[in-house]
Amino acid sequence: MAVLNFVEAVRETLRQEMRRDKDVWVVGEDVGKKGGVFGATLGLFDEFGETRVQDSPLTESAIVGVGIGSALYGTKPVCEIQFADFIFPAFNQIISEAAKMRYRSNGDWTVPMVIRAPFGGGIHGGLYHSQSVEQYFTNTAGLKVVVPSTPRDAKGLLAAAIRDADPVLFFEHKGLYRAIKEEVPDEEYIIPIGKADVKRDGSDITVITYGKAVHFCLEAAKELAKEGVEALVLDLRTLLPLDREAIIAAAKKTGKVLIVHEAGKTHGIGSEVSAIIAEECLFDLDAPVQRLCGPDIPAMPYASPMEKAYMLDPQKCLAAMRALAQF
Amino acid sequence: MAVLNFVEAVRETLRQEMRRDKDVWVVGEDVGKKGGVFGATLGLFDEFGETRVQDSPLTESAIVGVGIGSALYGTKPVCEIQFADFIFPAFNQIISEAAKMRYRSNGDWTVPMVIRAPFGGGIHGGLYHSQSVEQYFTNTAGLKVVVPSTPRDAKGLLAAAIRDADPVLFFEHKGLYRAIKEEVPDEEYIIPIGKADVKRDGSDITVITYGKAVHFCLEAAKELAKEGVEALVLDLRTLLPLDREAIIAAAKKTGKVLIVHEAGKTHGIGSEVSAIIAEECLFDLDAPVQRLCGPDIPAMPYASPMEKAYMLDPQKCLAAMRALAQF
Amino acid sequence: MTTETGMRHHALGLSNEQLIEMYEYMLQTRRIDERLWLLQRGGKIAFVISPQGAEAAQVGCAYAFRAGQDWFTPYYRDLGINLVAGVTPREIFLAAFARGACPASGGKQMPSHWGNRPKNVISGSSPVTTQLLHAVGIAQGARMRGDDVVVYTCCGEGSSNQGDFHEALNWAGVHKLPVLFFIQNNEYAISVSLEKQLAGGSVAKRGPGYGMPGIEVDGTDFLAVYAAAKEAHDRARAGEGPTLIEAKCVRLTSHSSDDDQRRYREAAELEAMKAKDPLVKARAYLYEAGVLTEELESALEAKVAAAINDGCDWAEAQPYADPAFAMTHVYAEEGI
Amino acid sequence: MTTETGMRHHALGLSNEQLIEMYEYMLQTRRIDERLWLLQRGGKIAFVISPQGAEAAQVGCAYAFRAGQDWFTPYYRDLGINLVAGVTPREIFLAAFARGACPASGGKQMPSHWGNRPKNVISGSSPVTTQLLHAVGIAQGARMRGDDVVVYTCCGEGSSNQGDFHEALNWAGVHKLPVLFFIQNNEYAISVSLEKQLAGGSVAKRGPGYGMPGIEVDGTDFLAVYAAAKEAHDRARAGEGPTLIEAKCVRLTSHSSDDDQRRYREAAELEAMKAKDPLVKARAYLYEAGVLTEELESALEAKVAAAINDGCDWAEAQPYADPAFAMTHVYAEEGI
Numbered sequence A, B: 001m002a003v004l005n006f007v008e009a010v011r012e013t014l015r016q017e018m019r020r021d022k023d024v025w026v027v028g029e030d031v032g033k034k035g036g037v038f039g040a041t042l043g044l045f046d047e048f049g050e051t052r053v054q055d056s057p058l059t060e061s062a063i064v065g066v067g068i069g070s071a072l073y074g075t076k077p078v079c080e081i082q083f084a085d086f087i088f089p090a091f092n093q094i095i096s097e098a099a100k101m102r103y104r105s106n107g108d109w110t111v112p113m114v115i116r117a118p119f120g121g122g123i124h125g126g127l128y129h130s131q132s133v134e135q136y137f138t139n140t141a142g143l144k145v146v147v148p149s150t151p152r153d154a155k156g157l158l159a160a161a162i163r164d165a166d167p168v169l170f171f172e173h174k175g176l177y178r179a180i181k182e183e184v185p186d187e188e189y190i191i192p193i194g195k196a197d198v199k200r201d202g203s204d205i206t207v208i209t210y211g212k213a214v215h216f217c218l219e220a221a222k223e224l225a226k227e228g229v230e231a232l233v234l235d236l237r238t239l240l241p242l243d244r245e246a247i248i249a250a251a252k253k254t255g256k257v258l259i260v261h262e263a264g265k266t267h268g269i270g271s272e273v274s275a276i277i278a279e280e281c282l283f284d285l286d287a288p289v290q291r292l293c294g295p296d297i298p299a300m301p302y303a304s305p306m307e308k309a310y311m312l313d314p315q316k317c318l319a320a321m322r323a324l325a326q327f
Numbered sequence C, D: 001m002t003t004e005t006g007m008r009h010h011a012l013g014l015s016n017e018q019l020i021e022m023y024e025y026m027l028q029t030r031r032i033d034e035r036l037w038l039l040q041r042g043g044k045i046a047f048v049i050s051p052q053g054a055e056a057a058q059v060g061c062a063y064a065f066r067a068g069q070d071w072f073t074p075y076y077r078d079l080g081i082n083l084v085a086g087v088t089p090r091e092i093f094l095a096a097f098a099r100g101a102c103p104a105s106g107g108k109q110m111p112s113h114w115g116n117r118p119k120n121v122i123s124g125s126s127p128v129t130t131q132l133l134h135a136v137g138i139a140q141g142a143r144m145r146g147d148d149v150v151v152y153t154c155c156g157e158g159s160s161n162q163g164d165f166h167e168a169l170n171w172a173g174v175h176k177l178p179v180l181f182f183i184q185n186n187e188y189a190i191s192v193s194l195e196k197q198l199a200g201g202s203v204a205k206r207g208p209g210y211g212m213p214g215i216e217v218d219g220t221d222f223l224a225v226y227a228a229a230k231e232a233h234d235r236a237r238a239g240e241g242p243t244l245i246e247a248k249c250v251r252l253t254s255h256s257s258d259d260d261q262r263r264y265r266e267a268a269e270l271e272a273m274k275a276k277d278p279l280v281k282a283r284a285y286l287y288e289a290g291v292l293t294e295e296l297e298s299a300l301e302a303k304v305a306a307a308i309n310d311g312c313d314w315a316e317a318q319p320y321a322d323p324a325f326a327m328t329h330v331y332a333e334e335g336i
C-alpha cells in the first residue's frame, strides 16, 4: 500500500481506469502537458497521448456538451472543470441534457460521464475560487453528486463514478488535495455511490457532514472525548442520492444531531438532511436539529480575516458539538 | 377595482411601472409586437415603443447579461425568460454576476433587475415547458426569489420587485395565468418581498405552500372543514429570503405541519422550511413534519396520464392533510 | 434547369429513381405535417411544429447522408431528416399521440422531440442549440474509435446566436471533426425577424471565423441543398473537417400551433412567400425533367396517403404508457 | 518609422507631450507589476496576474478613450487600462494587499479584480467573458439615456471562445451599439496554445460575421493600437456601431504567480518573445523620435518609482476590513 495524498489518489485512479478501459478519456482546460492547475492529471498526457488527455478550448459548456456527445457514442469522458466556480456556463448542458437524457429516451440514450471539479475555500481564492456548488445540483434527479473526504474514499468513489452508467458530479475539496495523506490500496476497489460512512462511532451526539468539514469534526470529536462526550461522525460521501438509512440510523442512535458543511446554510444540503430527520425520527430526538454551516453570503471573501470568518474550523465545530451535547 | 386574471395583473403592473419610471424597460424573446408567448407584454410595444419593449435575440445569457449592464448604468430592466426551463443558459450571469455584484463592490455597483419567467406544469408542456426552477436559485444570497399565487399578490409583488434595489427572480405559474380572476385595486400598491401570507386561518393543522399549490390546498381545506378540521394555509410568496417568523408562528400554532409544493421533494424548498421548523419548534410539534411534493424525477412528462401522476391536485392535498390531522 | 452535362440531377449523380425517391420524401414530409395540423385542430393532439417550407432543405441535406451509418442530432422541425434517416410514419404518429410505444420518449416528451436509437437519431430536448455540442462529441467519439461516421446537426437562424453554437463550431474547427452544421434560416424566430436577431444578416458568413466553409444555399431548391450537403459530407469523410451550411428557407406556417403569425407578419409578405414553396418547385422540376407524370404523381400521393392513414390509425389505437412509467428510467440502477 | 507626413505619432495627431504621457503609463504599468511580483515572492501578497507584454496594447487602446466619460469593463490583466482610466497606484496596491479601503472590493476579491465607481470601471468577477455582455448593456443604457458614452470591454483570445462572446457581439451588432471589443491575444490560455484553442487562428476574422470590422493589430506597437482604437472610438460615437480589435500581444510572464510556463513552452520560444517586448519597442521609438532623452527617462523612472513606493508603502499600512465586513452588502436592505 502506498501513502498518497488526496490529489495523488485522484491521479492514480484516473491512470488505473484509463489503463483498464480504452474508452475512458480526460478532457478539460490545461489537463494536458500542464497536468491540470492542481496536478490531478500530471503524467497522463505522456502516458495516454493527446487524444485521451485533451486540452479543451476555454469553454465549459462545450467541455460538458462534447462530453455528453462522446458518451452517447459510447466513450467514457471524465470532464474536468478547472474550478467548481466555473461550472455555471455548463449548467444548461448538465441540468437540461446530461440529467434528463436517460429519462427522456427511456434508457435508449444514456450519459455515462464524470464531471470532476475542485471546490471549497480556505485557500485564499476569494469569491470565485472558493465556492461550494454541490447544492446547485442535488435537486436534479438523474444526476449523482459525490464528495469524498479522504484519499482512500476518493479512489474507491472515483472508480465507481467512472464505471457508473449515469452522469456523476465528483467534487474534490481543493483544501484537501495536499492536506492529508493516508495508505491507499494499490489494487482496484470500488466504494459504492450512495453509501455514507461512519468515520467515528459515538453514543452521545451525532454529527452529519461531508468534504473537508469531516476532518474538522473528527478533530473536534477527539477533543470532546476528553470531556467525556463521544460523537458519532457520519460522512455522507454521496449527496445525491442521499443515504437515508444511514442518516436515520445515526440520528436515532444519539437523538442529538448537528449537521456541518462549508456551503451556506439556507437551502443547503443540511436542509434536506434535517428534513429527513424531522420526517423520520422526530420522536427519537432529544434536541432540535442543529446546523453549523457557512454564512448566507454570496461567496467567500479573499482577505484573510474575512476568509477566516467564513471558514469552518475545528474550534467552531467543537463549540457547536459541545453546546449540543450540553443541551 | 377591475377583475383581472393573473397574466392581466402582470401586464397592468408592467404598464403602471413603465408609466411611473422612464428607466423601466422590458426585454426578452417575442415580448414586442407579439406581446410575449403568454401575452404578458401585450400592448406595451404599441404604448412604449421598441426601445423600451425590446425583442431580444434568442440568447438568454445575453438577455440577463445585457440586463445587468443596463442596470449598472442606471436603468431598470425587466427581463423575460420565455419559459423558466430556458433560464439555465443564463445561470452563470445570474449566479456569478447579478447575485454577487453588490457584495463584491460593497454597494458601489448594484443590479436592480427583475427576471420574470413562467414556470410550472399541468399544461401539457412536457419535460421542458413544465419545470419548477425556484430551488436552483434559493441557495444564492444576493438574489431574491418571489412566487405569487394570486393576481392581487402578483401586482403588489411585481411592483415591489421592479422598485427593489437588488436582482429579483419573479416566477409566475403559467397554470394560473388564466385559471383565476379576482378584483385587483387600480391604484399602485406594494406587497413587501419577504413576507408570507396566511391565506386561510385554522387551528388544527398547518399547510405551508406557494404557487399554484396554494389553490389546491385552499380547496382541500374547504373540504376538510366539512370534516371538522380547520387548516391554516400559509402562502410563502417569497422563497428567498424566507419569512422565518411566519413559518415558525404557523408551525407552533397547530403543531402539525404539511409542506406542499409542485417541485421535486428532495433538496427542494420544503427541505429548508422543514429544517427551520426542526430547528426552532421541535418541542411544539405533535407530528413529524410532512412534505407533499412532486416526485424525484428529472421533469414532468407530457402524456396526460403521466402528467397527472406527477401533478398535485386538491385530492392529493386533501388526503395528505387528512392523514396529518388524524396523526 | 438543364446544364451542359444535361439535367441538374444527373450532373449531381442522381438517377431518376433517386430523384423520385427524394420527391416522395418531401411529399411525405408535407402530407404528414398536414395531417398533424388536422389532428391538432380536431383536438386529437395538443401540439404541432411544422417543417412546411423546409422540406427541400431537410430532404436534400439528409439524402447526402448514409442512413444507419451516419448520426443525427436534428432539431424540432426536422421531420424530413427523420424520414430519410429511416424513422417510419408509424413512429412519427406514435410521438404525435404521445403513446407508450413511441421510440423517442414513450410519451414523456412533446411531439417533434426526436429520438430513435436504431436509426442513430439522438434524443432531443427543447432548449435550443444544445444538440450542436452533442454532435461534436459524437464526432469526437467516432474519431477515437476510428469509425467512418459523419454527424448531422441543425438549428434555426435564431438559435444559431446561442453561445453553444459558437463553442460547438470552434471545437469542431479546432479538431477538424466530421460534422455538418446545418442552419435552416426561415427569417423568423417565432416573431423575431432577422434584422433584430442576427447581426450581419448571414449565418454562413460566420463560417470562416471558425476556419470552415460557410455556404449559403437556396433552401427551397432540393438539388442545390443536396449538392452543398454532399460536398460537405465528402469533406468530412476526407478528414477536411466541418462545414457550416445556411439554407435559406421559408416558414409557410405559424411558428407552431400555439402561434398566429398574422399578428406580426404582413399579409403581403405571407402571400409572397407562397411562391417559394419548395414542394411546388420540386414538383415543377420533376415534371420539366420528364421524370414525374400524372399517373406517377397520383401513385405517389396514394402511396404516401396510405402510409399516413396506416401510421395515424395504428398509432392512435396504441395505449398510453402506464402512469407509473413516469417514475422509471431516472437511473440505471432501476435495471429497466 | 517616419512617414511622408513626418513622425508616426504626429500623423496620429499625438503631441510629443502626449507621447511621453503614453510612455509614462506603459512604464508605470510595467514597474507596478514588477513590484507586485517582488511582493508575491516575498510572501507579502498571495497572487499576481500580469500585464507584461500587453502594456502597449492596453495603454494604446485606453488612450483613445475619455477618462471619466467613457465606461470600462476590463479583464484581469488590464492594469494599464485602469491607470489610464484614472485609477491610482495607491488604489492598485490597496487591491494587491486586499485592504479594507480598496475601492474595488474592500479586500473581498483577489487582486486584479478591478472596479472603481468614480472612474466608471465596473466591478469584475473571475469567470471569463461575462463582462462583454455587461459592456453591451451599459451601451444599451447610455443609448436609452441619449448619453455620449463609448464602452471598452476586453478578454483574452482563449476567453473569446466562450458563448458570451458570441452573444455579446451579436447583440451589439444588431443594435449598432458603441462598444469596443478588445481582445488581447497572447497566444496562450494558461497552457493551451492557439491551435488547440481557436479554430481559424484569428479572432479578428470573426468580426464580419457580426457585421462589424474585425481589426488585427500588432499589440506590441502602442501607436498602431492607438490608431485602431481611435478609429473604433470614432465609429462608435458616429453611431456606426461596435468594432472588434484583436491585439497580437506576448505573455512575457507565466500565466500567473501560480503557474510556471517553462513546463509547457520551449525555452527558445520564451527567448524569442523578448524581442517583442512592447516597452523596449516604445522606448526605442521615443528615442528615435528624439522625444526621450536620458535625463527625461531617468526623471520618468524616478517619478514612477516614487509613485509606486508611495502607493505600496501607504497601502500596506492600511488595515484589513473588519471580519464582520464579510457579512455586509448582501442586500440593500442592510442600508450599508
Ligand SMILES: Cc1ncc(C[n+]2csc(CCOP(=O)(O)OP(=O)(O)O)c2C)c(N)n1
Pocket: B029, B058, B060, B082, B086, B089, C077, C126, C127, C128, C155, C156, C157, C158, C159, C160, C184, C186, C188, C189, C190, C255
Ligand atoms: C434556450 C431556449 N430559449 C427559448 C426557447 C423557446 N423557443 C422555441 S423555438 C424558438 C424560436 C426558434 O427560432 P429559430 O432558431 O429561428 O428556429 P425556427 O423555429 O425558426 O425554425 C424559441 C424562442 C427554447 N426552446 N430554448
Ligand SMILES: Cc1ncc(C[n+]2csc(CCOP(=O)(O)OP(=O)(O)O)c2C)c(N)n1
Pocket: A029, A058, A060, A082, A086, A089, D077, D126, D127, D128, D155, D156, D157, D158, D159, D160, D184, D186, D188, D189, D190, D255
Ligand atoms: C469560465 C472560466 N473558466 C476557467 C477559468 C480559469 N482561467 C482563468 S484565466 C484562464 C485562461 C485565460 O486565457 P485567455 O483568455 O487567453 O487570457 P490570458 O490569460 O491569456 O490573457 C483560465 C482558463 C475562468 N477564470 N473562468
Ligand SMILES: [Mg+2]
Pocket: C156, C157, C158, C184, C185, C186, C187, C188, C189, C190
Ligand atoms: Mg427561424
Ligand SMILES: [Mg+2]
Pocket: D156, D157, D158, D184, D185, D186, D187, D188, D189, D190
Ligand atoms: Mg491568452
